[in-house]
Amino acid sequence: MADTSTRTTRPENAPxxxxxxxxxxxxxxxxxxxxxxxxxxxxxxxAVALAVLxxxxxxxxxxQAVDLALKLQPPSLAHPFGxxxxxxxxxxxxxxxxxxxxxxxxxxALVATVIGTAVGAAAxxxxxxxxxxxxxxxxxxxxxxxxxxxxxxVAMFRPGVWPVIVSVALTHWLSTARIVRSEVLxxxxxxxxxxxxxxxxxxxxxxxxxxxxxxLPQAGLAAVLMVPHAxxxxxxxxxxxxxxxxxxxxxxxxxQTARGSLLAGDWWPTLxxxxxxxxxxxxxxxLAGVWRDxxxxxxxxxxxx
Numbered sequence: 001m002a003d004t005s006t007r008t009t010r011p012e013n014a015p016x017x018x019x020x021x022x023x024x025x026x027x028x029x030x031x032x033x034x035x036x037x038x039x040x041x042x043x044x045x046x047a048v049a050l051a052v053l054x055x056x057x058x059x060x061x062x063x064q065a066v067d068l069a070l071k072l073q074p075p076s077l078a079h080p081f082g083x084x085x086x087x088x089x090x091x092x093x094x095x096x097x098x099x100x101x102x103x104x105x106x107x108x109a110l111v112a113t114v115i116g117t118a119v120g121a122a123a124x125x126x127x128x129x130x131x132x133x134x135x136x137x138x139x140x141x142x143x144x145x146x147x148x149x150x151x152x153x154v155a156m157f158r159p160g161v162w163p164v165i166v167s168v169a170l171t172h173w174l175s176t177a178r179i180v181r182s183e184v185l186x187x188x189x190x191x192x193x194x195x196x197x198x199x200x201x202x203x204x205x206x207x208x209x210x211x212x213x214x215x216l217p218q219a220g221l222a223a224v225l226m227v228p229h230a231x232x233x234x235x236x237x238x239x240x241x242x243x244x245x246x247x248x249x250x251x252x253x254x255x256q257t258a259r260g261s262l263l264a265g266d267w268w269p270t271l272x273x274x275x276x277x278x279x280x281x282x283x284x285x286x287l288a289g290v291w292r293d294x295x296x297x298x299x300x301x302x303x304x305x
Contacts, residue, residue, distance in 0.1 A: 041286030108168035116176025124184035228281035
């Protein structure tokens with residue numbers, strides 16, 4: 001008996017179902033959104049880098065300059081961000097404050113990453129009682145709030161940039177140590193590590209030649225994510241009067257000195273330093289998200305759908 005049923009042919013590239021089409025459309029939308037976010041973040045970070053590198057050498061900031069005739073002027077062509085409570089240009093002070101915050105964030109993140117990578121790699125590579133003792137110390141320090149521990153550290157020194165850097169670095173290496181330890185434990189089971197062990201390589205040589213190169217991408221990502229965290233930490237310490245000297249331009253100091261102006265209805269001395277802290281933080285986090293997607297194979301395959 002002849003088959004009278006009607007069969008429709010479908011092109012090979014056509015989606016198998018409506019759900020597949022929606023899934024692919026969703027994937028394209030995610031990729032487009034991430035591309036826009038990555039480009040925007042890169043542009044913001046580049047603009048911030050140019051501002052902090054070019055403006056300070058060209059335009060000098062006189063912290064002792066006082067012009068009460070220009071006190072608390074709103075934003076204008078002459079002063080795009082307005083002036084502060086003693087007549088100083090707020091835009092210039094925000095750029096100088098951002099430079100200090102970035103310096104603290106970059107140096108503290110680098111030092112904390114080096115400490116965390118060394119501690120985490122040593123704990124995982126040697127294992128046994130070394131791993132147990134090191135991780136119990138990490139858990140002990142992690143139980144203390146970062147800000148409280150940072151206040152204790154900076155209280156032992158005079159206000160300045162380097163005490164803040166030391167404080168941030170010594171309180172932010174713990175998460176990096178955990179990440180690096182987890183990655184090293186995963187790499188220890190790889191065939192090339194087993195081959196190196198069978199070949200008679202020492203534990204130190206295996207750690208330096210085979211394990212550390214494998215964790216550098218994750219450690220680098222942790223360092224990038226630590227930069228905005230360190231910037232906020234420095235701003236919090238300066239806002240509390242324990243970070244940089246009150247006369248020095250810092251985003252935390254600018255916000256702290258603008259509290260009285262905000263209560264009087266003058267919004268710009270608080271708004272613009274806050275934006276100089278929030279916008280670079282979001283931009284750096286956006287670039288870190290792109291980096292995370294590239295070094296994570298599972299996440300990269302999801303974005304390709």
